[in-house]
Amino acid sequence: MPPLLAALEPPSGPAGAAVLFFALIIGHAVADFALQGEFLSVAKNRHAKLDAFFGGKEAPKGLWIHALGAHALIHAGAVWLITGSVVLGFLEFVLHWVIDFAKCEGWTSFRVDQVLHLACKVAWVALLWCDCPWALWAP
Numbered sequence: 001m002p003p004l005l006a007a008l009e010p011p012s013g014p015a016g017a018a019v020l021f022f023a024l025i026i027g028h029a030v031a032d033f034a035l036q037g038e039f040l041s042v043a044k045n046r047h048a049k050l051d052a053f054f055g056g057k058e059a060p061k062g063l064w065i066h067a068l069g070a071h072a073l074i075h076a077g078a079v080w081l082i083t084g085s086v087v088l089g090f091l092e093f094v095l096h097w098v099i100d101f102a103k104c105e106g107w108t109s110f111r112v113d114q115v116l117h118l119a120c121k122v123a124w125v126a127l128l129w130c131d132c133p134w135a136l137w138a139p
Helices: 014-034 037-043 063-083 086-104 110-129
Strands: none
Touching (some): 014 063, 014 110, 037 063, 063 086, 086 110
């Protein structure tokens, strides 16, 4: 699948890498803030009290794993659309899920969470810039 933005085909130099990184951090900002919403923001934490979202009734057991998965899938979709790489989209899903789980457990702070997410974007750009064969694989 070609990337959503044709200009973002594997970066051929520093300027191309910078443009791709810029697109990825825009995608991150949209997915992490505009598309997350209050429900996903709270429900992805397995320790959160969700009764207010269910009219005072108990929330379904295990809801957090679905909310965290949905949030990570939104990020995966953004990476896949921007890079055209299903592999990088999948890696984004896994790493975003793990990083956010760590934040919800109190193992990291909001700042560390955001730095780790941006580090992933740097890694995606580096893999594409180096023409990593498995990062470019698409069915």
